[in-house]
Amino acid sequence: MSVQTIRNVFSVENGYRLSDDQIVNHFPNHYELTRKDLMIKNIKRYRKELEKEGSPLAEKDENGKYVYLDFVPVTFMLPADYNMFVEEFRKNPNSTWIMKPCGKAQGRGIFLINKLSQIKKWSRDNKASNFLTTPCKETYVISLYIDNPLLIGGKKFDLRFYVLVTSIRPLKCYMYKLGFCRFCTVKYTPSTNELDNMFVHLTNVAIQKHGVNASPSLASSTANDRIMKYNLINDTLNIVVPNGEIPDCKLSKNPSKGALGNYVILYDEELAVIEGVDRDLKNRPVHTSYSTGGWLYEVISARRRWLVARVGERSRNKTFGSVIVRSRFGLTRRRVNLKTMDIRPNQTIYINNINDKVKKEELKRALYALFSQFGQIVDIVALKTMKMRGQAFVIFKEITCATSALRQLQGFPFYGKPMRIQYAKTDSDIISKMRGTFADKEKKKEKKKAKTQEQAAANKKANQGTAQVATSNSNQTSTNQVPDNPPNYILFLTNLPEETNEMMLSMLFNQFPGFKEVRLVPGRHDIAFVEFENEGQAGAARDALQGFRITPSHAMKITYAKK
Numbered sequence: 001m002s003v004q005t006i007r008n009v010f011s012v013e014n015g016y017r018l019s020d021d022q023i024v025n026h027f028p029n030h031y032e033l034t035r036k037d038l039m040i041k042n043i044k045r046y047r048k049e050l051e052k053e054g055s056p057l058a059e060k061d062e063n064g065k066y067v068y069l070d071f072v073p074v075t076f077m078l079p080a081d082y083n084m085f086v087e088e089f090r091k092n093p094n095s096t097w098i099m100k101p102c103g104k105a106q107g108r109g110i111f112l113i114n115k116l117s118q119i120k121k122w123s124r125d126n127k128a129s130n131f132l133t134t135p136c137k138e139t140y141v142i143s144l145y146i147d148n149p150l151l152i153g154g155k156k157f158d159l160r161f162y163v164l165v166t167s168i169r170p171l172k173c174y175m176y177k178l179g180f181c182r183f184c185t186v187k188y189t190p191s192t193n194e195l196d197n198m199f200v201h202l203t204n205v206a207i208q209k210h211g212v213n214a215s216p217s218l219a220s221s222t223a224n225d226r227i228m229k230y231n232l233i234n235d236t237l238n239i240v241v242p243n244g245e246i247p248d249c250k251l252s253k254n255p256s257k258g259a260l261g262n263y264v265i266l267y268d269e270e271l272a273v274i275e276g277v278d279r280d281l282k283n284r285p286v287h288t289s290y291s292t293g294g295w296l297y298e299v300i301s302a303r304r305r306w307l308v309a310r311v312g313e314r315s316r317n318k319t320f321g322s323v324i325v326r327s328r329f330g331l332t333r334r335r336v337n338l339k340t341m342d343i344r345p346n347q348t349i350y351i352n353n354i355n356d357k358v359k360k361e362e363l364k365r366a367l368y369a370l371f372s373q374f375g376q377i378v379d380i381v382a383l384k385t386m387k388m389r390g391q392a393f394v395i396f397k398e399i400t401c402a403t404s405a406l407r408q409l410q411g412f413p414f415y416g417k418p419m420r421i422q423y424a425k426t427d428s429d430i431i432s433k434m435r436g437t438f439a440d441k442e443k444k445k446e447k448k449k450a451k452t453q454e455q456a457a458a459n460k461k462a463n464q465g466t467a468q469v470a471t472s473n474s475n476q477t478s479t480n481q482v483p484d485n486p487p488n489y490i491l492f493l494t495n496l497p498e499e500t501n502e503m504m505l506s507m508l509f510n511q512f513p514g515f516k517e518v519r520l521v522p523g524r525h526d527i528a529f530v531e532f533e534n535e536g537q538a539g540a541a542r543d544a545l546q547g548f549r550i551t552p553s554h555a556m557k558i559t560y561a562k563k
Contacts, residue, residue: 002026003026003030003031006024006026006027006028007028007029010028011028017372017373017376035102035103036100036102036141037077037102037139037141040072040075040077040141041077043072047066047069050069057069072143073143073144073145073146074088074143074144075141075142075143075144076088076141076142076143077102077139077140077141077142078099078119078122078139078140078141078142079122079123079139080139082122082123085142086116089116094114095114095144095145096112096113096114096144096145096147096190096192096195097112097113097114097142097143097144097145098110098111098112098113098142098143098145098201099111099112099113099119099140099141099142100140100141100142100143101138101139101140102138102139102140102141103138103139106204106205106206106207107198107202107204107206107207108206109138109140110198110202111195111196112145112195112196112201113142113195114192114195119142122140147190148190149188151188152183153183153187154187154188155183155184155185155186155187155188156183156184156188156200156201156203157181157182157183157184157203158181158182158203159179159180159181160179160180160181160182161175161176161179162175162176162178162179162232163175163176163266164176164236164239164240164263166239166240169373169408170268170269170270170273170408171267171268171269172265172267172268172269172270173265173266173267174239174260174263174264174265174266175263175264175266176232176235176262176263177262177263177264178228178231178232178262180225180228182203182204182205182208183203183208184199184200184201184202184203184208185199185208185211186199186200186211187200188200188201199211231261231262232262234261235260235261235262235263236263238255238259238260238261239255239259239260239263242255242259254268344423344551344552345399345402345403345423346399346402346423346424346426346427346431347378347395347396347397347398347399347401347402347427347428347431348393348394348395348396348402348423348424348427348428348431349393349394349396349402349405349406349421349422349423349424350391350392350393350421350422350423350424350425351367351391351392351393351394351419351420351421352390352391352419352420353390353417353418353419353420354390354391354392354414354415354417354419355390355414355415355416355417356389356390358415360382360383360384363382363392364380364382364392366414366415367380367382367392367394368380370409370412370414371394371396371405371409374396374401374402374404374405374408375396375397375398375400375401375402375404375405376396376397376398376401377394377395377396377397378395378396378397378430378431378434379395379428379430380392380393380394380395381393381395381428393424393428395428395430395431402423405421406421406422406423409421485559485560485561485562485563486560486563487535487538487539487560488535488538488560488561488562488563489531489532489533489534489535489537489538490529490530490531490532490538490560490561491529491530491531491532491538491541491542491558491559491560491561492527492528492529492558492559492560492561492562493505493527493528493529493530493556493557493558494526494527494556494557494559495526495554495555495556495557496525496526496527496528496550496554496556497525497526497550497551497553497554498525498526499551500525500526500528500550501520502518502520504550505518505528505530506518508545508548509530509541509545512532512537512540512541512544513537513540514532514533514534514537514538515530515532515537515541516531516532516533517530517531518530518531519531529561538560541558542558542559542560545558546558
């Protein structure tokens, strides 16, 4: 399909999305990075956003230049930024600038200037501008020319590397070890007499192959070129379509070293988050009991594909805490209700803190466009009643899609407000109907309603609300006290849910110093043993995770194993 066809088919208005096993040959908006003017616009916008957020990446030196983001020269767009360019040019009138047309390639239309008179026709104040034809007013980018480039054998050159991006959120990309280098055919000189000699300044093969000193290899591809590109395509397919399987739209699997070929992992956001959490946990002392106020909570998804470590301080009533959340939007601390963190993963996610001035239909369309990238959406529920304003439910077909959306869009700025996302407390009606459990759900609602009414009547009749609260608190205290054995370096876990496995428990306990292994009991899913190097390390893990809820209905009980 052509670029324009893909733009039309996958526009926000149409709402079409690819199935998990479909592939197209273009990204809908790839020109945002490939057109020179749009690329520089997005880079400038990225810099401004980082400055606004106070990111350390936006740090500047004493001269006002970016320390980490100074990877493109000063650039303007003509004729739109002509006046700003003139102001910058007059600060250093002896400088050289390079002009490039926004919509052309292979070095066509590029030239160098060192006088304002050379680009007078791009001036908006030009009296003859009304009589200029469209080609003369073509959009250009003009950048400060690097007049002291790195040279090899006195000639300019450039390197071309290949980077494979398999996922944007979370970011995962690979870099190819092999590439190629392009050289000019004439030695470089900064002399103004050679500004018009493109054989000195441009490395484009389309330009250099016409030079007097051009190598015959510039006119046709060589055996080395063909071999490298064949291997590049082959290695790319081994990562994107492993073993000839159906393409994985999530692309979350890490290929084996043999499948990588000449690729190396350049950046993996998921691994970076986990490694960063591990560093924080190692550098942060682990509190030995809840009385010190320290707590650690880990969430393991249904597919056990990701791990979010949250570290904070619990209040005395163990209801609220502060949570450090890592996402692509940065590191933020939030005060949360810890009880809501025990909600089991399901297909429905609940979103609040939405701008309540957005119209209902517009809100549903925007939510669909934003969340459909993570998987098939069954339904979106957004009501404008007083109780439900600023809230919405997005129902996915699969739990993994809901999990990915929750993790990647947490805190995403939506209509000027950061979204707060969590799993819905119960399955939506449409999911219950798909599973055939809708009738059971209705019966539970009726039973719960009847039980609530009976309880209210009993409380009103007895008029002993205060006594009941005291009794319940006393019962809760007694249930939290787990009878224990003498200290041991092996812990005994009970009350584990049926889906518990060795990987899940290992991920839960391996952040504690001294962890060695997890042993499950064959034929028993509700008990397990965890071994540490010594009794003290086992005790720290026991105190920190006592009562941890792997599911809402299973609070894990931890004791020392009998010697």
